[in-house]
Amino acid sequence: MKLAHTAMFAALVAGALSFTLPAIAQEKAIVHAQGETTISGVPAKVLVQDWATFDNLAALDIAVAGVPSSNVPGYLADQVPADLLQLGSLFEPDFEGIAAAQADVYFVAARSAAAYATAKDIVPTIDLSVNNDAVIAGLEKNLTILGDIFDVQPKAAELIAALDAKVAAVKAAAAGKGNALVLVTNAGKLGVYGRDSRVSWIYNEVGIPSALAEVKDGDHGGDAVTFEFLLEVNPDWVFVVDRDAGTGENNGAAAALLDNELFNQTTAAQNGQIVYLDPQAAYITMNGYSAVSLMLDQVLAGFQK
Structure with a gap:
């Protein structure tokens, strides 16, 4: 009987701890165009200084909190709410605004890639620049990276498959x-x-x-x-x-x-x-x-x- 009571007590303690201990966010090391950036858990507040990355996040149904203040592509305009944070131009980010936003992750690429050197000391920053000699391969790599960051790997795989099908159709x-x-x-x-x-x-x-x-x-x-x-x-x-x-x-x-x-x-x-x-x-x-x-x-x- 004593053993049974001991086992029951241990089970009750374990159950109580499972409710009281906070979950520990899993850290991920993301390899990108300018190095490696560690992020904690799935980012909730996302800043973007590159319209291609915004495009990819929109395709993955990931909401963003801040975007460039210029050159909004017409085909994306209806997906850019007017109340998003304005982060400066593609070439000249507003670092004060970026710091004040206290975001979980900040994406740069292409025209904004030079911002990485400053931004990485302010917020976890990832450069998703793509090499021009392999644009579609680079795009698909970025979809895979974003799928891993936001735990939407099946959606990323779906988009990549659809893109491959279009490329095959055009080739034919x-x-x-x-x-x-x-x-x-x-x-x-x-x-x-x-x-x-x-x-x-x-x-x-x-x-x-x-x-x-x-x-x-x-x-x-x-x-x-x-x-x-x-x-x-x-x-x-x-x-x-x-x-x-x-x-x-x-x-x-x-x-x-x-x-x-x-x-x-x-x-x-x-x-x-x-x-x-x-x-x-x-x-x-x-x-x-x-x-x-x-x-x-x-x-x-x-x-x-």
């Missing part, structure tokens, strides 16, 4: 359709994007042949070209990034610029094989889930006309 549709150039228009000037640009996935991961063997990718305006050069190269397809529209300066500038006597003689123009990519998805967000999905849909629709 593009097969045998000829070569292509990605043009960027910028303040009345023409440039070409290549295999190390913000939309390099068209060549590298979708596998559409480039009409040019070598391109010197520029950050904003690409590799400068003329209409005479474009007619000489004579691509079968042209994918257009309108930088002016992407930055909100002049919607429709690309279409007006390309309505040119020389350009209209190219195979792409003659056959109506010009695809205007969503300018903000292509130029501002670049590697967000919805951005890449939207552009893949646009490329697929072009090939299926």
